[in-house]
Amino acid sequence: MKRIVSALIVAALLTSLAGCSSSETLTGTAKGFGGTVTVTVTREGDKITDVKVDAPNETAGIGDKAAAELPAKIVEANSTDVDVIAGATITSEAILYAVNNALDPETYPSTAENGEEEEKEPQQIAASDLYMGQGVVNTSRIGPGSDDTETPVYSFNQVYANALFDAEGRILTLNVDQLEVSTPNYDGASMPHFSGFPGQGGYNLDSDHDAVVDGKTEDTEENFTAEVASWQTKRERGADYVMGTGTWEEQMDKFEETFVGMTVDEVEDWFEKYCSDLNGRPLKDGSDKEEDKAKYDALTEEEKAMLADVTSTATMSLQDSHGDILSAIRKAYENRVALTDVKAASGFGFGLSTTARMGPGSDDTDTPVYSFNEVYATTLFDSEGKIAAIYVDQLEVSTPNYDGASMPHFSGFPGQGGYNLDSDHDAKVDGKTEDTEENFAAEIASWQTKRERGADYVMGTGTWEE
Numbered sequence: 001m002k003r004i005v006s007a008l009i010v011a012a013l014l015t016s017l018a019g020c021s022s023s024e025t026l027t028g029t030a031k032g033f034g035g036t037v038t039v040t041v042t043r044e045g046d047k048i049t050d051v052k053v054d055a056p057n058e059t060a061g062i063g064d065k066a067a068a069e070l071p072a073k074i075v076e077a078n079s080t081d082v083d084v085i086a087g088a089t090i091t092s093e094a095i096l097y098a099v100n101n102a103l104d105p106e107t108y109p110s111t112a113e114n115g116e117e118e119e120k121e122p123q124q125i126a127a128s129d130l131y132m133g134q135g136v137v138n139t140s141r142i143g144p145g146s147d148d149t150e151t152p153v154y155s156f157n158q159v160y161a162n163a164l165f166d167a168e169g170r171i172l173t174l175n176v177d178q179l180e181v182s183t184p185n186y187d188g189a190s191m192p193h194f195s196g197f198p199g200q201g202g203y204n205l206d207s208d209h210d211a212v213v214d215g216k217t218e219d220t221e222e223n224f225t226a227e228v229a230s231w232q233t234k235r236e237r238g239a240d241y242v243m244g245t246g247t248w249e250e251q252m253d254k255f256e257e258t259f260v261g262m263t264v265d266e267v268e269d270w271f272e273k274y275c276s277d278l279n280g281r282p283l284k285d286g287s288d289k290e291e292d293k294a295k296y297d298a299l300t301e302e303e304k305a306m307l308a309d310v311t312s313t314a315t316m317s318l319q320d321s322h323g324d325i326l327s328a329i330r331k332a333y334e335n336r337v338a339l340t341d342v343k344a345a346s347g348f349g350f351g352l353s354t355t356a357r358m359g360p361g362s363d364d365t366d367t368p369v370y371s372f373n374e375v376y377a378t379t380l381f382d383s384e385g386k387i388a389a390i391y392v393d394q395l396e397v398s399t400p401n402y403d404g405a406s407m408p409h410f411s412g413f414p415g416q417g418g419y420n421l422d423s424d425h426d427a428k429v430d431g432k433t434e435d436t437e438e439n440f441a442a443e444i445a446s447w448q449t450k451r452e453r454g455a456d457y458v459m460g461t462g463t464w465e466e
Contacts, residue, residue: 023049028102029112032058032094036112037067039098048078053095063091070095089253130172130339131165134350134378134391135331140444141321142437147185147213151204154413155182156444157321160233161328162350162378162391165336169263173348174256177233178248178323179374183413187211190240192231196412197370197399198224203413221358228356228372245315254314255325264333271318271326274299274307280317280326282310335451339380339389347381363401363429367420371398376449393449394464403427406456408447414440 023044030037035057042050051071055063066088073082080099084092100108141155158179164172184193185204195203195217202217217223234241234248241248259267275282276292283296285304296304319326357371373396380389400409401420411419411433418433433439450457450464457464 026102028098028100028105028108029110030094030098030101031111032063032091037091037094037098039095039102041099041102043103046078048075048099051075051099053098055091055095058088058091063088066091066095074099089257129167130342131167131336132162132339132378132380132389132391133165133332133334133336134160134162134376134393135328135333135335136160136376136393136395136449137324137328137331138444138447139321139324140441142441144186147187147204147206148211149204149213151185151213152414153183153186154440155180155186157181157323158374158395159323159325159328160350160352160376161325161332162348163329163332163336164348164380165333169265169333171260171262171264171267174259174329175348175350176252176256176325176328177235177350177352178325179231179233179352179354180323181231184217185213190232190237193217193227195219195223195227196416197419198368200412200416200419203416224370225356228354231354233352243316245311246313248316251314251316252325254310255318258310258314259329264330267329268326274303274310275318280319281315283307284311284315337391342380342388347383347385349379349381351377351379360402363403363420363422364427365420365429367401367429369399369402371396371402373397393451395447395449397447400433401429406448406453409433409443411435411439411443 023042026041026043028039028041032055037058038054040050040052040054041048051074053067053071055067058064058067066085069085070082070092074080074096080096082096084096094111097108097111101110137159139157139159141157143153146152159176160178161174161176163174166172179192181192181194182188183203184195185206186193187206187209189209195205198219198221200219202219202223204213205215205217206212207214217227235252238249239247243251245251259270262270271280276287276289277295278289278291283292283299284307285296287293287296296307299307316322353375355373357373359369362368373394375392375394378391379387382388395408397408397410398404399419400411401422402409403422403425405425411421414435414437416435418435418439420429421431421433422428423430433443454465455463
C-alpha cells in the first residue's frame with residue numbers, strides 16, 4: 001500500500017473540518033509486522049466517523065488486506081473491539097492499537113519505533129542468508145463414515161507449506177494451506193468435491209448438506225471440468241470453514257506464529273513434546289485420556305501457559321488423516337533453494353491453480369485418458385510488487401491408462417470399479433487397477449510433483465524441472 005498522507009491532504013482535511021467544532025481529526029501510530037502503521041481517525045463527539053490507514057511496509061496481499069477491511073469494521077462498531085482479519089493478525093492488531101493511540105495516547109502510548117515515521121527501505125538481505133522452500137504432502141482419508149445409503153465418504157488431502165529460512169535453518173516466514181477434496185456425499189458445506197472421472201458413473205450427492213443423498217452427480221466431462229475448477233483451499237474457503245474454535249485459517253495462523261523463529265527440527269521437537277501422541281493435537285488441561293493427561297502434567301507451569309495461549313486459538317491436529325502439516329513443513333525445508341540474486345524483499349505469497357484435462361487421447365480399448373493438474377507458485381516480491389524470486393511446481397495426476405512412465409495415477413474412489421491400467425507403458429491395457437481402499441491409499445501416497453519426478457520427466461528439451 002502506498003503512503004496516502006501528505007501535508008496537502010492533511011491541510012485540506014483540517015480546512016474542511018474547521019467549520020465543525022465538534023469534529024476532530026486524530027493521528028495514531030503502532031508497530032506493525034514490517035514497520036510503523038499510521039492511522040488518521042475522524043471523530044464527531046463520541047462517534048468515530050472515519051478511519052484511514054497508512055501501512056506501507058506491511059506484507060502485500062496480507063497486511064494491506066487488514067488496512068483495507070478493518071476501518072469499516074471500526075467505524076461500524078464505533079470501537080476497536082472488532083475481530084482481526086484472518087491471516088493478518090499482526091497488522092490488524094497494530095491498526096487497532098494505533099486507533100487506540102489516536103483516541104487515548106496516555107493509556108495507549110505509541111509502540112512505533114523512533115525514526116520509523118518515514119517510509120523505510122526494504123530490509124537488505126545477504127544472498128547467503130535467505131532460502132525459500134515449498135513442500136506438498138498428499139494423504140488419503142476414509143470417512144467420515146458413510147451416507148444414508150451406506151456409500152462411504154472418501155477424500156484426499158494435500159497440505160502445502162512454503163517458507164523462508166535463514167542460514168541456520170530458522171523459519172523467517174511460514175505459510176501453510178490445504179486442499180481437501182471429498183466425494184460429493186459428504187454433508188459439510190463448502191467442501192470441494194470430486195466424483196471420479198467421466199465414465200465411472202458419478203457419485204452420490206448430498207446437495208443441501210442434510211445428510212440425505214439427493215441423487216448422483218452428472219457423469220460428464222463438463223461436470224469433471226467444473227468440479228476441478230471449483231476446488232478451493234481451506235484458506236480460500238475462509239469464514240466458511242468453521243471449526244470447534246474459530247476457522248481453519250485462524251488456527252493455522254496461530255501455529256505459524258508459534259513456529260516462526262524455530263528450525264524445522266525444533267518444530268518437530270515442539271510437536272513431540274506438546275502434542276498428543278493419540279491425535280496430534282496440542283495438549284490441553286483436563287483431558288480424559290490418560291496418556292495425554294500424563295504428558296501434560298509433566299510440563300512446567302510456563303509450558304502450560306504457552307499451551308494455553310496456543311490452544312485458545314489453535315486446537316486442530318498437525319498430523320492425522322485430515323492432513324500432514326508437520327511433514328509438509330519438513331519437505332519445504334528439504335526443497336529449499338538459496339536466493340542468490342535477491343537484494344531486498346517485502347512480500348511473500350503462495351498461489352494454487354487447478355485444472356482438468358481431457359486426454360491425451362484414449363487407450364487401445366477406446367477408454368479416455370483424463371487428468372487433473374495443480375500448479376503451485378511460491379513468490380517473493382520486492383517493495384514495488386515486482387517478483388524478486390519464484391519457485392513453481394506442478395502435480396499432474398492421470399487415469400492409470402496413460403502410457404507415460406512415472407505419471408502419478410488415480411483410479412477414482414473405492415467402489416467405482418477401478419480404471420484401465422497400462423502397467424508397462426506400451427500403450428496397451430493390461431487389466432484394471434484394484435478397486436480397494438488399500439489401492440486408493442497407495443495411489444495418493446505415491447503422488448509426486450514434476451520437480452520430485454526429476455530426471456524421469458523428460459520433455460522435448462531437457463526435463464520439466466530444467
